Amino acid sequence: DVKVTQSSRYLVKRTGEKVFLECVQDMDHENMFWYRQDPGLGLRLIYFSYDVKMKEKGDIPEGYSVSREKKERFSLILESASTNQTSMYLCASAPLDRVRTFSNQPQHFGDGTRLSIL
Amino acid sequence: DQQVKQNSPSLSVQEGRISILNCDYTNSMFDYFLWYKKYPAEGPTFLISISSIKDKNEDGRFTVFLNKSAKHLSLHIVPSQPGDSAVYFCAAIHVRNYGSGNTGKLIFGQGTTLQVKP
Numbered sequence: 438d439v440k441v442t443q444s445s446r447y448l449v450k451r452t453g454e455k456v457f458l459e460c461v462q463d464m465d466h467e468n469m470f471w472y473r474q475d476p477g478l479g480l481r482l483i484y485f486s487y488d489v490k491m492k493e494k495g496d497i498p499e500g501y502s503v504s505r506e507k508k509e510r511f512s513l514i515l516e517s518a519s520t521n522q523t524s525m526y527l528c529a530s531a532p533l534d535r536v537r538t539f540s541n542q543p544q545h546f547g548d549g550t551r552l553s554i555l
Numbered sequence: 556d557q558q559v560k561q562n563s564p565s566l567s568v569q570e571g572r573i574s575i576l577n578c579d580y581t582n583s584m585f586d587y588f589l590w591y592k593k594y595p596a597e598g599p600t601f602l603i604s605i606s607s608i609k610d611k612n613e614d615g616r617f618t619v620f621l622n623k624s625a626k627h628l629s630l631h632i633v634p635s636q637p638g639d640s641a642v643y644f645c646a647a648i649h650v651r652n653y654g655s656g657n658t659g660k661l662i663f664g665q666g667t668t669l670q671v672k673p
Contacts, residue, residue, distance in 0.1 A: 441598070468658050477564075479644060479663040480599070487653040495660060527598055533656035543589060544661060546598030 440464070441547035443528050449553045456515040458550055460528030467533035469511035470544060471495075471503065473524040480527060486511055487533060518554045526550045558582045559647050561664035569672050574632040576667050578645030581626060585647040589661070590619060590630050593642045602643075603630070635671045642666045 444459035462469065470485040472495075482495030486505040500522060504512040511530075515522055529544040560579045568574045578588075586607050591599035605612040605619045605628070612619050618631045632639055645664040650657050 467654075467656065470661075472663075477665055479559075479561075479665040480646075480661075481663070482660050485658075485660065487656075487658055491654065493653070493660075496662075529598075531658065533654070533658055534650070542658070543601035543604065546591075546600070548596065548598045 441528055441530050441545055443526075443547040443550050445550050446548065447551045447553075449555060450515075450518050451555055452518060452520060454515075454518045456518050456552070456554075458513040458515075458526055458528075458552070460511045460513070460530075460547060461509050462511075462528075462530035462545070463509065464530065464532075464545070465508065466530040466545075467508070468531040468542075468544075469505065470529040470531075471501075471511065471513045472527045472529065473497070474527055474549070475524050483513065520554050522552070523554045524552060526552055557665075559645055559662045559664040561643075561645055561667050563667050564665070565668045565670070567670045567672065568635050570637055571634045574630075574635045574639065574669055574671065576630040576632075576643050576645070576669065578628045578630075578664055579626060580628075580647050582647070582649065582662075583623075583626070584649045585662075586650045586659070587648045588619070588621060588628050589646045589648070590617075591644045591646060591663075592639075593644065593666070599644060632669075635669075637671050637673050640669055640671050642668050 472480040484503040531544040589604040593599040648659040
């Protein structure tokens with residue numbers, strides 16, 4: 438079974454702090470993703486990475502950055518935390534489809550980090 | 556602009572009856588559509604998917620129907636069980652080439668909370 442582990446289940450930080458959220462997967466997946474989940478908005482993609490040191494912006498990248506120095510680890514960084522970044526953050530991983538058949542490769546999610554910015 | 560919409564925030568059905576969850580989308584470039592189930596305090600788990608070239612996919616009690624002309628898909632659960640009570644997210648993906656393979660961004664709907672009453 439795929440295991441995606443997020444370092445914290447709950448986190449409380451103050452406005453202006455630099456916040457690091459860590460995610461580790463154990464299935465050698467090329468793709469890793471960071472989402473936030475808010476009531477009435479579903480899951481929205483912040484950033485994703487398809488290889489080490491590679492990153493792509495998602496739909497809401499403002500105020501965030503990411504780091505992928507090792508294949509198994511994908512970090513989300515809140516450069517200067519603000520109250521509107523209070524949310525549930527979810528990490529996911531998926532294999533890259535190398536055979537170009539465009540077959541579907543579902544993403545596997547961690548259990549989330551509930552982040553509160555005070 | 557919400558590309559994937561779930562217009563019903565909640566649905567309640569009796570155990571043993573059919574649950575029908577609906578989803579609409581606007582982007583005709585989507586290649587796959589997926590359904591995820593989410594329990595409280597857990598990450599979403601993949602349930603079932605359908606390729607844009609199909610109109611039906613079945614897996615046990617779960618069937619997904621795709622109507623491309625209407626840009627509409629639905630998830631049928633028959634028979635519904637109390638353990639099916641969860642939030643269901645519809646998602647869509649447009650597969651593209653990244654690096655040495657293919658992947659894409661999942662676009663999620665807002666979610667529908669299903670309650671199955673004993």
